[in-house]
Amino acid sequence: MITIDNVTVGYGTSGFVTAVDGVSLTINDNEILGIAGESGSGKSTLMRAVYGDFSTGLRIKSGTVRGHFEDARTGHAIDAPSSEFGKLWWDQISYIPQGSMSVLNPLMKIEKQVIDGLPDRERQGGRRALRQRIVDFLAGFGLEENVLNAYPHQLSGGMRQRVLVAIAAFVNPRLILADEPTTALDVVVQKKILLMMVEIQRRQRNSLVLVSHDMGVHYQITDRLAIMYKGKIVEAGPTAEIFANPQHDYTRNLIASLPRLHGKRSADVVGEHA
Numbered sequence: 374m375i376t377i378d379n380v381t382v383g384y385g386t387s388g389f390v391t392a393v394d395g396v397s398l399t400i401n402d403n404e405i406l407g408i409a410g411e412s413g414s415g416k417s418t419l420m421r422a423v424y425g426d427f428s429t430g431l432r433i434k435s436g437t438v439r440g441h442f443e444d445a446r447t448g449h450a451i452d453a454p455s456s457e458f459g460k461l462w463w464d465q466i467s468y469i470p471q472g473s474m475s476v477l478n479p480l481m482k483i484e485k486q487v488i489d490g491l492p493d494r495e496r497q498g499g500r501r502a503l504r505q506r507i508v509d510f511l512a513g514f515g516l517e518e519n520v521l522n523a524y525p526h527q528l529s530g531g532m533r534q535r536v537l538v539a540i541a542a543f544v545n546p547r548l549i550l551a552d553e554p555t556t557a558l559d560v561v562v563q564k565k566i567l568l569m570m571v572e573i574q575r576r577q578r579n580s581l582v583l584v585s586h587d588m589g590v591h592y593q594i595t596d597r598l599a600i601m602y603k604g605k606i607v608e609a610g611p612t613a614e615i616f617a618n619p620q621h622d623y624t625r626n627l628i629a630s631l632p633r634l635h636g637k638r639s640a641d642v643v644g645e646h647a
């Protein structure tokens with residue numbers, strides 16, 4: 374679905390500060406791919422490059438990020454570099470950035486933000502019908518209709534985060550990029566939201582890339598895992614294999630820093646809640 378080939382990404386117009394250094398990685402159809410690594414290792418930068426968001430001064434210095442999708446309406450293959458991904462936002466790719474409060478407009482009610490953010494075609498059946506579809510969809514996330522009438526500050530952090538996940542999933546994109554979607558939340562709420570994301574992925578059979586520094590989260594829900602260290606991917610592979618046989622010292626340290634692996638892998642966890 375996405376091929377990242379030897380990509381070097383950084384910031385700056387006059388100078389260039391490297392944040393991601395010669396990374397190659399594939400995002401496959403129908404998988405949950407985890408990206409782990411310490412703060413500043415380049416995880417968010419890699420996500421922005423994969424999303425094709427160059428608004429932060431981000432620049433791909435060398436290498437390529439290419440997407441391979443299928444147009445849901447025509448069935449035609451779409452093959453594009455990340456500089457053209459803006460056209461694929463919503464339909465094919467959606468993004469849940471870090472920090473719900475910084476993403477949601479504090480001065481605007483949720484309803485307006487959700488509806489205004491959707492592509493025009495979603496509004497073709499009329500605003501009322503769309504609103505009802507959103508209400509039904511939010512119900513699946515344990516969110517009641519009155520959430521739509523609220524301003525972001527009137528919701529808890531967990532509710533805001535669920536709203537963001539719901540918006541990202543509503544139009545059934547083929548790829549959802551989630552950058553630390555639950556980091557600021559307590560573990561109970563975190564678990565609920567992650568389960569929701571796993572359930573969406575299993576239902577929509579799309580791809581979810583989950584950035585988290587929490588190896589426990591990766592152990593529980595990801596199929597494959599890439600470990601970043603100082604701008605590079607130091608190892609990548611099936612999550613179970615990386616936990617069973619970590620190759621890199623940094624990965625070994627990350628795993629050793631976990632207090633105890635007491636969780637179950639996603640199939641069991643989701644099964645319990647099905």
Ligand SMILES: Nc1ncnc2c1ncn2[C@@H]1O[C@H](COP(=O)(O)OP(=O)(O)OP(=O)(O)O)[C@@H](O)[C@H]1O
Binds near residue numbers: 410429
């Ligand atoms: N908008 C920006 N302008 C300039 N430099 C940036 C910008 N965003 C990130 N960087 C730099 O790029 C490097 C990688 O940052 P990035 O946010 O991608 O790491 P991260 O692994 O996601 O960290 P965290 O876990 O703290 O979010 C860091 O040195 C950071 O200072």
